[in-house]
Amino acid sequence: MALHFVTDDAGTAQPGDVVVLTGSEAHHAAAVRRVRVDEAVTLGDGRGVWLDGTVSAAGPKQVEVVVTARDERPTPSPRFVLVQALAKGDRDELAVQAATELGVDAIVPWQAARSVSRWDAKAEKGIARWQTIVREAAKQAHRAWIPEVEGVARTADLVSLAQTALVLVLEPSASARLTAVATDPSDGRDVVLVVGPEGGIAPDELSALADAGARLVRLGDTVLRTSTAGAAALSVLSAAYGRW
Template sequence: MPLHFVTTDAATAAAGDVLTLTGAEAHHAAAVRRVRAGEQVTLGDGRGVWLDGRCTAVDPKRVEVEVTARTDVPAPRPRLVLAQALAKGDRDELAVQAATELGVDEVIPWQAARSVSRWNDAKAVKGRARWEAIVREAAKQAHRAWVPEVAEITSTPRIAARAAASHVIVLEPTGEVRLSAVAIDPAQGEVVLVVGPEGGIAADELALLADAGATIAALGDTVLRTSTAGPAALAVVSTILGRW
């Protein structure tokens, strides 16, 4: 299977062009993945451009790739969005990584009422950058033409406000409807899956989201960790939409 690397130069490239990987991408290609001259690889810009190419020169600081073919992959519709509550340890990061591999199009860090982890001021900037790095590497590993966006940290009222234009589904063990039974319109602009923290979603938050028009749905009879609920829900919704 060809390897995949991301470079902004891919945006305007065409067959016959030679692109150069430098910095971390070159080091990863040459020293970590041990790409050799003549090997086939794929390149992308993370925004839908997909390039097939052949390595013509390989060095830890510089890798040259001759483009052999270009494909422009349209953005998936509807967009799948994960509003992931901040969690202690690395549980939220595990959710973000798996969600990216499973096809999420946007990730929203959510400061829920019961989130043990708190992103304040500089920590919010650092946390978002960390999630962006996780998303980028997971997208490359999964050979995705589109790298998911990572939004700024948000609050419960802002998530509720999205219900006016999006199909917001809150994953809650006490939900009276199963996620697999929720009617999802493929023509909908986006589907937002909301996952709470370790202690669950507070009652007043559930009420706010429900009053805004969100669907409260259960994944099944068991209670999943915050690190697995989002990826599990993405698998269900992707099947409903025919992505899988």
Template sequence: MALHFIDESVTAVAGDTIALAGAEAHHAAAVRRVRPGETVTITDGRGAWIEGEVLSVDPSRVEIRVVRRENIARPTPRIQLAQGLAKGDRDELAVQAATELGVDAIVPWQAARSVSRWQGAKAEKGRARWQRIAREAAKQAHRAWIPEVDDVVTTAKLAARTQDADVVVLDPRAELPLTRAEPSHDRDLLIVVGPEGGIAPEELHALISAGARAAQLGDTVLRTSTAGPAALAVLNAVSGRW
């Protein structure tokens, strides 16, 4: 089934007719080539999940009759990813894969060794780009919830998040395996991944001093684009999500 997104304001129920317009209509008609009679799934990215039958197709408007609607609860506790900014598209690859693997929120981190710098207008531009990547990856993965991308944070602000979440820093030198770093049942879990140059010693100290734990993913060193998604796969398995 093809998956498309609609505006959050749409409150369609079974029997109603809704329409995809703009870029979504063009994607459905010209890229996915949906046809009348085909079944599609639609979500607002906030838990609403609609199954519908395509009634008519035009590059500017695709009409769909709602067959069934349900509201899917947000997963709890949430698994979040603090991704260190990296050069090239390494961090963007991490955002894409992490979204496909079920991450619930993404925090851009301006680490000491980040080559990429998000400052001024570039900070909002970068956050918006990550949000678009997450949206498209959620569409590809047929997710009912699109992970939210926060504003870029400093190490100090990242350390402060230990007040509300179990923070686990991925460090290849750590003794604790990630498989034994399960979160509590009433607090979110925030996984921290450094940039390509790794996490600076003073940053690791600041995070640990604030209450974070260090954990390792086996005995190899993964790229910044790989570590977060690999951690999510492990946590999905040990937490029972998979």
């Protein structure tokens, strides 16, 4: 499979145009991936545009690609949204990376009651870090759309979200299985997966979400880590909604 790179300039490029990669993307292409002249590559803008092209010049500071074909891929509907509770170490980052590779369309950092990690004074830095992880994971997975990382949510925000979206809260003690949730791709509502922190979702948070219309569901009979639960659930949904 051809190497894939992302640049805003891909958005307006047409067959026959030359797209120039500069900065970190050029360095990654030339020095890390070692692209060569006449090598076939793909380019995207992260917002649905997909270009096929051929490398016409490759240097450490600038790589030129001649566009040979253009496609515009629609945003998936309904969207899959991961609400990922902040977790200690790199567990939340691992969750974000895996979810991006598996097709999530948006990611919401959640400051849950039991989150050990706190972003109160560093939310901007944390979001920027997740955006970098998402961008690199989307490139690796050859995705036409790069998922959006939204602002930090509180539980009250998730309660409001349950009024307009299908919110599925992953809870090991739930009686319903995720595989039993009725799926309707024509519904149009976002499908939101809520994953708690290491210590689980607090009882009062579960009650508030359930009262708002969210559905509590479990993944089998085992308890998954916060870094893997979202990825497992996305796999189930991707099959159920016909994405896979």
